[in-house]
Every structure is written in C-alpha cells, then in structure tokens.
Amino acid sequence: MKKYTIKDVEGFINIIEVKVGKSFYFTNVKPINDANFESLVWVAPNKTNKEEIIKLTKSNFIICDQSINFQAVTLEKSYIIVENPRLTFLRIVKHLFTEKKIAQIHETAVIHPEACIGNQVSIGPNTYIGKSLIKDNTEIHGNCYIYDNVFIGENVVIQANTTIGSEGFGYQKNENDQWEKFPHIGGVIIEDKVEIGANSTIDRGTLGNTIIKKNVKIDNLVHIGHNVEIGENSVIIANSMIGGSTIIGSNVWIAPSSSLRDGLDIGNSAFVGLGAVVTKNIPNNEVWVGNPARKLR
Amino acid sequence: MKKYTIKDVEGFINIIEVKVGKSFYFTNVKPINDANFESLVWVAPNKTNKEEIIKLTKSNFIICDQSINFQAVTLEKSYIIVENPRLTFLRIVKHLFTEKKIAQIHETAVIHPEACIGNQVSIGPNTYIGKSLIKDNTEIHGNCYIYDNVFIGENVVIQANTTIGSEGFGYQKNENDQWEKFPHIGGVIIEDKVEIGANSTIDRGTLGNTIIKKNVKIDNLVHIGHNVEIGENSVIIANSMIGGSTIIGSNVWIAPSSSLRDGLDIGNSAFVGLGAVVTKNIPNNEVWVGNPARKLR
Amino acid sequence: MKKYTIKDVEGFINIIEVKVGKSFYFTNVKPINDANFESLVWVAPNKTNKEEIIKLTKSNFIICDQSINFQAVTLEKSYIIVENPRLTFLRIVKHLFTEKKIAQIHETAVIHPEACIGNQVSIGPNTYIGKSLIKDNTEIHGNCYIYDNVFIGENVVIQANTTIGSEGFGYQKNENDQWEKFPHIGGVIIEDKVEIGANSTIDRGTLGNTIIKKNVKIDNLVHIGHNVEIGENSVIIANSMIGGSTIIGSNVWIAPSSSLRDGLDIGNSAFVGLGAVVTKNIPNNEVWVGNPARKLR
Numbered sequence: 001m002k003k004y005t006i007k008d009v010e011g012f013i014n015i016i017e018v019k020v021g022k023s024f025y026f027t028n029v030k031p032i033n034d035a036n037f038e039s040l041v042w043v044a045p046n047k048t049n050k051e052e053i054i055k056l057t058k059s060n061f062i063i064c065d066q067s068i069n070f071q072a073v074t075l076e077k078s079y080i081i082v083e084n085p086r087l088t089f090l091r092i093v094k095h096l097f098t099e100k101k102i103a104q105i106h107e108t109a110v111i112h113p114e115a116c117i118g119n120q121v122s123i124g125p126n127t128y129i130g131k132s133l134i135k136d137n138t139e140i141h142g143n144c145y146i147y148d149n150v151f152i153g154e155n156v157v158i159q160a161n162t163t164i165g166s167e168g169f170g171y172q173k174n175e176n177d178q179w180e181k182f183p184h185i186g187g188v189i190i191e192d193k194v195e196i197g198a199n200s201t202i203d204r205g206t207l208g209n210t211i212i213k214k215n216v217k218i219d220n221l222v223h224i225g226h227n228v229e230i231g232e233n234s235v236i237i238a239n240s241m242i243g244g245s246t247i248i249g250s251n252v253w254i255a256p257s258s259s260l261r262d263g264l265d266i267g268n269s270a271f272v273g274l275g276a277v278v279t280k281n282i283p284n285n286e287v288w289v290g291n292p293a294r295k296l297r
Numbered sequence: 298m299k300k301y302t303i304k305d306v307e308g309f310i311n312i313i314e315v316k317v318g319k320s321f322y323f324t325n326v327k328p329i330n331d332a333n334f335e336s337l338v339w340v341a342p343n344k345t346n347k348e349e350i351i352k353l354t355k356s357n358f359i360i361c362d363q364s365i366n367f368q369a370v371t372l373e374k375s376y377i378i379v380e381n382p383r384l385t386f387l388r389i390v391k392h393l394f395t396e397k398k399i400a401q402i403h404e405t406a407v408i409h410p411e412a413c414i415g416n417q418v419s420i421g422p423n424t425y426i427g428k429s430l431i432k433d434n435t436e437i438h439g440n441c442y443i444y445d446n447v448f449i450g451e452n453v454v455i456q457a458n459t460t461i462g463s464e465g466f467g468y469q470k471n472e473n474d475q476w477e478k479f480p481h482i483g484g485v486i487i488e489d490k491v492e493i494g495a496n497s498t499i500d501r502g503t504l505g506n507t508i509i510k511k512n513v514k515i516d517n518l519v520h521i522g523h524n525v526e527i528g529e530n531s532v533i534i535a536n537s538m539i540g541g542s543t544i545i546g547s548n549v550w551i552a553p554s555s556s557l558r559d560g561l562d563i564g565n566s567a568f569v570g571l572g573a574v575v576t577k578n579i580p581n582n583e584v585w586v587g588n589p590a591r592k593l594r
Numbered sequence: 595m596k597k598y599t600i601k602d603v604e605g606f607i608n609i610i611e612v613k614v615g616k617s618f619y620f621t622n623v624k625p626i627n628d629a630n631f632e633s634l635v636w637v638a639p640n641k642t643n644k645e646e647i648i649k650l651t652k653s654n655f656i657i658c659d660q661s662i663n664f665q666a667v668t669l670e671k672s673y674i675i676v677e678n679p680r681l682t683f684l685r686i687v688k689h690l691f692t693e694k695k696i697a698q699i700h701e702t703a704v705i706h707p708e709a710c711i712g713n714q715v716s717i718g719p720n721t722y723i724g725k726s727l728i729k730d731n732t733e734i735h736g737n738c739y740i741y742d743n744v745f746i747g748e749n750v751v752i753q754a755n756t757t758i759g760s761e762g763f764g765y766q767k768n769e770n771d772q773w774e775k776f777p778h779i780g781g782v783i784i785e786d787k788v789e790i791g792a793n794s795t796i797d798r799g800t801l802g803n804t805i806i807k808k809n810v811k812i813d814n815l816v817h818i819g820h821n822v823e824i825g826e827n828s829v830i831i832a833n834s835m836i837g838g839s840t841i842i843g844s845n846v847w848i849a850p851s852s853s854l855r856d857g858l859d860i861g862n863s864a865f866v867g868l869g870a871v872v873t874k875n876i877p878n879n880e881v882w883v884g885n886p887a888r889k890l891r
Contacts, residue, residue: 014769029779029801030801030802031800031801031802034801034802084766084768086766086776087766087767087768087774090766090774090775090776090777091774093776093777093779093801094775094777097777097779098777098779106704108405108702108704110403110405110422110423110439124722124739125704125722126423126440126704126720126722126737128421128422128423128439128440128457141739141760142704142722142739143423143440143458143720143722143737143738143739143755143757144440145421145438145439145440145457145458145495147457159757159760159761160722160739160741160757160760161440161458161496161737161739161755161756161757161793161795162458162496163440163456163457163458163495163496163517166438166456166457166494166495166517167456169494169514169516169517169534169535171514171532172381172383172384172387173384174381174384175311177530178490178512178530179512179514179530179532180384180387180388181387181391181492182383182387182390183387183390183391183394183395185326185390185394185395193772195775197760197763197795198739198757198760198795199458199496199518199755199756199757199793199794199795199815200496201458201494201495201496201517201518201535203517206328207326207327207328207331207390208327208328208331215772215773217763217765217773219763219817220757220760220763220795220797220817221496221518221793221795221815221817221835223516223517223518223535223536223553225535233771233772233773235765235773237763238763238795238817238819238835238837239536239817239833239835239853241518241535241536241553241554243535243553243571256817256835256837256853257554257835257851257853257871259536259553259554259571259572261571274837274853274855274871274873275853275871275885275886277554277571277572277588277885279571289886290885290886291572291574291587291588291871291885292572292586292587405702407700407702407719407720407736423720423737425718425719425720425736425737425754440720440737440755441737442718442735442736442737442754442755442792444754458737458755458793459755459793460737460753460754460755460792460793460814463735463753463754463791463792463814464753466791466811466813466814466831466832468811468829469678469680469681469684470681471678471681472608474827475787475809475827476809476811476827476829477681477684477685478684478688478789479680479684479687480684480687480688480691480692482623482687482691482692496755496793496815497793498755498791498792498793498814498815498832500814503625504623504624504625504628504687505624505625505628518793518815520813520814520815520832520833520850522832536833538815538832538833538850538851540832540850540868554851556833556850556851556868556869558868574851574868574869574885576868588869588871588884588885589869589883589884
C-alpha cells in the first residue's frame with residue numbers, strides 16, 4: 001500500500017497547523033471508530049469528547065480543528081489542524097483514493113442523431129439520449145432515459161435508471177367525463193453541477209420548462225413534477241415528491257420522503273423535515289415538519 | 298413561424314362564439330402570464346379577476362368562457378368563447394403543436410419470441426417484452442421491463458423505466474422461522490387508454506391478476522401491489538403506494554405520496570389527500586386525509 | 595390439464611392427516627372464494643367461519659389445519675390437514691405450478707470484464723454488472739444496474755430496473771458556501787437468499803459497506819442509504835426509505851411507505867407501521883406508528 005505523508009496533501013487543502021508525531025504517514029481512510037494504525041481519520045468539531053475519541057482510535061493520523069486540547073492527547077500521533085475537518089477529509093479521499101474516470105460513451109448507449117453532446121461527456125450502457133443537449137464534462141450513468149428537449153449543463157452527474165423529461169401528469173375531463181391528456185411540449189433545464197441520484201424522475205414542462213438550477217443535489221427515487229423550479233444549492237433527498245409548478249428557493253433543504261403539493265412557493269433557506277406533507281407556502285428561513293406540515297421555528 | 302387563425306381550429310373544438318379583433322392569428326401557445334403578442338392563451342373560468350388578467354397579458358388571442366364581462370376588456374384582441382377553456386386549449390396544443398409519432402419498435406428492444414404485439418405499437422430502446430400481449434396503438438417507452446403474462450390493451454402509454462408484472466411481495470415463515478416466497482403465478486391486465494408514468498412498478502397477481510381498468514392514469518414512482526384492482530377513470534399520483542389486494546373504485550383520486558394498506562376497499566369517487574396513510578376502507582364519495590387518514594368530509 | 599393427487603405432493607409437504615373424499619384430484623390452484631371444482635385451495639386457520647367458507651367454495655380439495663370441525667363439513671371433498679396451510683399451499687404452487695427457470699446470461703447484458711460471476715447465475719436483458727462479484731444460483735432480472743464493488747451472495751433475486759451500489763448522498767459546504775460531494779469509496783454486501791424488488795436503490799457505503807444480511811426481503815421502490823445495515827430475516831416493504839448509517843436488527847418488519855431517519859438503531863423484531871416517520875431509535879420488539887412515529891405497544 002502506498003504511504004502518504006503531509007507532502008501528498010498540502011497542495012490541495014488549507015492547513016492551519018501540522019503536528020507531526022512519530023507516526024507520519026497513512027495508507028487508507030476510515031471512520032475514526034473503525035480505523036487501523038495506518039488510517040487517516042477526522043474528528044467532528046461539535047463532539048464534546050474529542051480527546052477521548054482520539055485516545056480510543058487506532059489511527060495515528062488525524063484531521064481536526066483548533067478546538068482540540070492538545071495537552072490531553074498523545075503527540076505520538078500526527079495531526080492536521082484545519083477550519084473544516086470533514087471538508088478536508090473528503091478532498092483527500094477524492095484526490096488520493098478515487099479513480100479518475102475516463103469520459104466514454106458506452107457502445108450500447110443509444111443517442112438520437114439530433115442530440116448534441118459536448119466534450120468529455122460520459123454516457124453509460126443502455127442509456128438513451130433523445131433530441132437534447134448535454135454540455136461538457138457531464139456524466140450520465142447507465143440505463144437512464146433522457147427524452148427530447150432536455151438541456152443538461154456542465155459537470156452534471158446523473159446516476160443509473162433515472163428518467164429526465166417524461167411527460168408530466170396533467171389531465172382534463174372532457175364532455176364524456178373521461179380524462180384527456182394535456183400534451184406537454186415544454187422541456188427540462190438542468191444547470192451546471194447539478195447531481196441527480198438513481199431511479200429518479202423529472203418531468204418536462206407543460207408549455208415552459210422544468211428548471212433545476214446550479215449546484216442543486218437530488219437523491220434517489222425523487223419525483224420532480226412539470227414546471228417545478230428549484231433554486232441554486234438546494235437539496236432534495238430520497239423518496240421526496242415535488243408537485244407540479246412548485247417553486248423552491250435557493251439553499252432549501254428537503255428531507256427524505258417529503259411531499260410538496262403542486263403550485264407552492266418555498267422560500268430561500270427553508271427546511272422541510274423528514275416525511276413532511278407540505279400544503280402551504282413556506283416563507284424564507286423557516287423550518288416545517290409533520291403531516292400536514294406546520295412551522296416548527 | 299406558422300400563423301394560425303380560427304380556421305385552423307374550428308374543425309376540432311366546440312365554439313360558442315368567436316370575437317375577432319385586429320389581431321386575428323397566433324403562432325405559439327403560452328401560459329397567460331408569460332405570453333407574447335402572438336401567443337394563444339386561456340383564462341380559467343374560476344378566477345375572480347379575469348378581466349384584469351386579460352388586461353395584463355400580452356397575448357392577443359384568448360380562449361375563455363362566457364363569464365367574461367366583454368364591456369370591461371379590449372375588443373382589439375380575439376376571443377374564442379367555449380364551455381371549457383382548458384379542454385379547448387389542450388386540444389389545440391395537441392392538434393397544432395405536437396409531432397405525430399410514428400409507431401416503431403426500436404432495434405434495441407428485446408421482444409420474447411412468444412410475445413404478441415398488435416398493430417401500430419411503439420416500443421422504445423432497451424425495453425424488454427416478455428411472453429405477453431400488447432394491443433394496437435400502444436406506446437411503451439424505453440428501458441421498461443414487461444414480464445410474462447401481462448395483457449396490455451389499446452392506446453396505452455407507459456413511460457420510461459417502468460416495470461410491469463414483477464413478482465409480488467408475499468412470504469411465509471417456515472418451520473425454521475425463515476421466509477419462504479409465495480410464488481406468484483398470476484398476471485397483470487391493463488385495459489385500454491391506461492397511462493402509466495416513469496419508474497413505476499405494477500406487480501403481477503399471486504394466483505389471479507392485478508387489474509388496471511380503462512382510462513386509469515398512473516403517475517411516476519407509483520407502486521401497485523399484487524392483485525390490486527383499480528376502477529375506470531381513477532387517478533393515482535406520484536410516489537403513491539397501493540398495497541396488495543386493495544380494490545379501488547372508479548373515478549377515485551389518489552393524491553401524491555399516499556399510502557394505502559393492503560386489502561382495503563376504496564369506494565367510487567373517493568378522494569385521498571396528499572400524503573394520506575389509509576388504513577381503513579373508504580366509502581363512496583368521501584374525502585380522507587392525514588396519517589392515519591380520517592374522513593375530512 | 596394434468597390431474598394431481600395426494601401422491602404428487604406428499605413427498606415435499608408435512609402432512610398430519612389426509613381425508614380423501616369422492617373428489618380426489620386437482621388441476622389448478624385458486625383462492626378459496628374464486629375456485630372451481632378442480633381447484634386446490636387453502637383455508638386460513640384464524641378465520642372464525644372456516645366450515646362456512648368450506649361450504650361455499652366450489653373447490654373439492656382443501657388444505658386446512660386441525661381446527662376444522664369435520665362434523666360440520668362434507669366429506670365428499672378431500673382434505674389435507676397440516677400445521678401451516680399457507681406454507682403447504684405455497685410449496686405445492688412452487689413445485690407443481692411454476693416453471694423451472696434455466697440460468698442464462700442474456701446476450702444484451704453488459705458485464706464488466708473484471709466482474710466475477712458464479713455458476714448458474716441468471717442475468718436479464720440490458721442489465722449492467724460492474725467490477726463486482728455474484729455468487730451461485732443468483733438471479734438478476736433485466737434493466738438493472740450493478741455498480742462496482744458490490745458483493746452478491748448465493749440464491750439472491752433482484753427484480754427489474756433496480757440499482758445497486760449507486761453513490762450515496764453526502765455533501766459538505768465549502769469555503770464558497772457550495773456543496774462538495776463526499777466521494778463514496780465503499781461497497782455493498784448482499785448476503786445469501788436476499789430478495790430485492792423492482793426499481794429499488796441501494797447506495798454503496800462512504801468508506802465502509804452497506805450490508806444486507808441473509809434472508810432479508812426488500813420490496814419495490816425502496817431506498818437504502820449508504821452504510822445502512824439490515825439484520826437477518828428483516829423485511830422492508832414498498833416505497834420505504836432507510837436513511838444513511840441506520841442499523842436495523844434482525845426480524846424487523848418495516849411496513850410500506852415508512853421513512854427512517856439516518857443514523858438510527860432499530861432493535862430486533864421491531865415493527866414499523868405503514869407510513870411511519872421514524873426519528874428516534876426503536877428498542878427490540880416494539881411497535882411504532884405515526885408521523886412522527888411513537889411507540890404503540
């Protein structure tokens with residue numbers, strides 16, 4: 001196993017101070033309670049017993065913040081002191097312990113002749129791309145289905161078995177009391193750095209577009225209805241359902257298994273709790289939970 | 298852009314009266330609050346400020362009902378007065394603004410040699426069809442998986458990544474306190490004009506069939522358990538879960554993220570609210586909401 | 595139709611007593627209220643009116659337990675008396691009425707050259723298998739996507755359109771208040787006899803593994819987050835969501851549409867009710883329901 005030292009990481013992390021002990025290398029990354037003596041680990045700043053945790057771990061190479069009492073821990077181990085230990089740890093995992101993927105369009109992918117695909121785009125096996133546009137460095141995993149009229153920006157990741165641009169759910173009763181479908185002629189816009197999990201669905205707009213703005217993160221088994229707009233940096237977690245035409249602000253947190261009625265306005269930095277059933281607009285910065293959801297604070 | 302006039306639509310809509318103003322054509326269809334001067338739009342009859350809405354829109358070609366006070370709006374615009382503006386609008390969108398699809402079985406679709414496929418059937422890329430029967434004019438989009446013993450009627454639409462005929466969830470503890478699977482030898486019957494969204498699942502029956510009757514509309518990420526029966530014209534919206542052997546009447550509305558226990562009877566024209574958790578039978582025409590769901594009215 | 599008699603079943607079921615009447619054969623299997631005179635059926639021991647049910651059925655060949663009052667039913671029919679009628683019935687269905695599948699890797703499946711596939715493994719059409727290991731007698735249906743670093747044991751069944759090993763949902767805000775992804779370098783371990791439904795997702799672990807132990811049964815449209823552990827014989831039913839790092843004991847029952855927060859401990863033999871939103875640890879043997887979930891008993 002390759003031995004990494006502080007030299008291998010100082011180029012891409014912001015270090016406040018390094019304390020090098022007798023043990024000055026690591027070969028793997030582990031959770032602190034499951035480490036071996038060659039593991040790099042991190043300690044969460046908000047723990048009350050950080051020194052105790054450090055005493056108990058077998059790891060000899062620890063990322064932590066300045067709140068540690070270094071009088072109370074052994075200096076035989078090495079410490080990297082940083083502002084944000086989790087962020088530092090994830091960057092080390094990313095740089096040293098993940099394989100660089102080579103962009104590739106798999107031979108079994110089916111691409112519509114009028115699709116427009118950027119540079120360094122990856123498209124997985126058995127994925128279909130309709131008359132749509134995909135920009136540079138984007139990664140669409142296998143068994144996805146991208147309908148026509150979908151715009152996907154740069155550095156987007158879409159995991160397996162996800163459907164983008166399906167026809168939305170809109171019907172009208174006719175003279176014979178039977179449903180007639182409202183044809184959906186709109187599209188989907190997915191901006192840069194959006195990430196979408198596996199087995200999720202994003203419907204296209206009725207006349208206009210469904211819009212997922214920059215840096216939005218969507219988990220698995222999420223449904224996004226027609227004409228929804230989701231603001232920058234918002235997060236929609238597993239099994240949630242966003243009803244048609246609902247507008248979600250930026251930096252919103254939608255916890256798993258939430259359900260938002262159609263046509264709502266959800267303010268910036270709102271927080272919707274696990275399993276909440278939201279039937280009313282939510283102002284900026286509020287926390288709502290329950291069924292039906294009510295303001296918690 | 299092609300200019301459409303009243304001549305282009307009068308053949309397929311029911312008109313009460315037309316008022317032709319100076320602007321007598323449209324080139325596109327838009328929501329009324331997002332229109333340009335060449336847009337066709339519609340006004341919802343139940344709005345209280347329809348004349349104000351008409352004053353504000355840039356559109357010059359408006360579909361409305363008879364409740365408009367024409368003294369209070371400009372007659373420079375054109376108006377098509379109808380019973381049901383939304384229905385009229387959707388038919389114009391359908392006739393003038395959607396492409397006619399050509400029925401095609403994609404070369405990457407995998408069809409079991411004993412499958413029976415009708416005329417003018419579309420089957421999308423990477424879809425699998427087992428030993429099943431699909432009737433005329435039906436459309437199954439890409440990446441779907443249709444197991445054996447599924448009957449699909451005419452004019453059915455199934456969107457991408459949906460699974461039909463999977464083995465239902467039925468187990469029995471054996472002498473060693475381990476689960477043994479109840480083998481499912483039934484099938485699925487999907488009648489004419491049913492529409493099913495993306496990434497949904499419909500399990501086959503245990504001994505008999507799971508039955509989805511005429512004109513039922515099912516959205517994305519919906520689970521329909523084994524031996525469920527859904528009556529005509531009923532609607533099951535996104536992320537809902539219908540437990541095994543539950544019988545749903547006709548014209549029922551199941552709002553998104555609802556969950557219905559197994560073995561229930563849901564009466565005709567019942568309404569189940571967003572996120573409702575239904576553990577009891579619902580009589581005809583009742584509205585139930587909440588967790589656990591209770592009668593609202 | 596083939597006529598089966600007691601001779602055809604006595605080899606694989608545990609019989610307490612047989613009472614052979616005038617009708618001594620069956621040709622099909624049916625629910626007792628939908629039987630014809632050649633159907634084999636079973637009566638549930640916990641019904642209070644079993645004799646009445648037997649009087650009403652057209653079936654002449656009945657599996658029941660010892661609690662029947664044979665004075666009160668006709669002895670023209672045949673009876674197989676057993677400890678567990680449902681278990682006996684399902685074994686007869688399995689042995690006599692299901693086709694033996696021949697293990698086959700479909701020609702359209704895409705297998706990574708470094709994947710390791712055992713004996714008698716079935717892989718369906720358009721399924722992708724990454725750098726992973728699949729042991730003997732396992733069945734993965736069509737349109738599934740198995741990422742790298744997944745271990746799948748023996749006699750596992752995975753239904754269509756399911757995704758295993760997707761990257762979990764973990765992000766950290768960086769210096770610019772933007773999300774950075776926590777790279778997931780762990781895997782998924784699926785032990786022997788696990789069964790997973792259609793359109794479900796199981797994320798891989800962050801650093802360690804997501805672990806699904808022996809004999810666990812997972813239904814359709816279920817999400818299992820990163821680093822979850824599910825103990826032996828537990829059951830997770832349709833549309834449920836298990837948050838990251840939650841540990842579920844053995845013999846747990848998670849009813850449909852349940853949602854379990856991340857990081858919880860759910861004790862052995864716990865029962866989580868339909869649509870429950872679980873935000874706290876659950877001790878062994880307790881029943882929790884509601885939103886938020888509370889102990890029922």
